[in-house]
Amino acid sequence: MIQIDNLSKRIGEVQALDQLSFSAEDGQITGLLGPNGAGKTTCLRVLFDLLKADSGAAFVDGTQVDKEPVVAKQGLGLFPDPFGLYERLTPREYIEYFASLNGMPRAHAKEATQKVLDSLKMTDIADRRCKGFSQGQRMKTALAQAIVHQPKNIILDEPTRGLDVMSTRVLRGILSDLRAQGHCVLFSSHVMQEVAALCDRVILMSKGKVVAQGSPQELIELSGENNLEDAFIRLIGSDEGIAA
Secondary structure, eight states: OEEEEEEEEEETTEEEEEEEEEEEOTTEEEEEEOOTTSSHHHHHHHHTTSSOOSEEEEEETTEETTTSHHHHHHTEEEEOOGGGOOTTSOHHHHHHHHHHHTTOOHHHHHHHHHHHHHHTTOTTTTTSOSTTOOHHHHHHHHHHHHHTTOOSEEEEESTTTTOOHHHHHHHHHHHHHHHHTTOEEEEEESOHHHHHHHOSEEEEEETTEEEEEEOHHHHHHHHTOSSHHHHHHHHHOHHHHHHO
């Protein structure tokens, strides 16, 4: 479970987070939805201890991130940009390296790497160098390193950016499987169809604050609109919606 409690963060002249509070539950996919500049990425960076909040706190399974960052990070899996892979490494080498970074002894790291390669059906590419991989192969490799240490919580920042249609479908299937296994999945996105198709709960953000939250259907009903896109525009205001 992830809990964000009254986070505030000012970056230069911009109030990126303004007493932001929400929670993401185990066994659910929670989406952060908002226009550019809403504070989604800033929130995730604070959660992963890449930025320090001015006030408030972020918790991972009850552990306060800024107080016990190493413990908190062990409960998180961060899905990186799949185009930033180390192309000279094979998926096996890449995944095993990150397993070791997360504190796994070498023998355990090898075992965990093989397990995740099997679960994501990557054995056919496991020992090929990443250079020249397709979008889907890169995406699977990036996701594998995020979950190899079996974190309870998976964090994704605009995960389908740059992916083709087939790769996006594969990723959606994997995220649904993680939810079914009881993981807490939290991701940010601009893609309405993605949020509507995947999310159990949506946190609608604007100017560093939560504007509304609930299931996609609850947000549609709250806005009085007929679909999530129109609900998004109505709830955050037309001017902000254009900025998305």
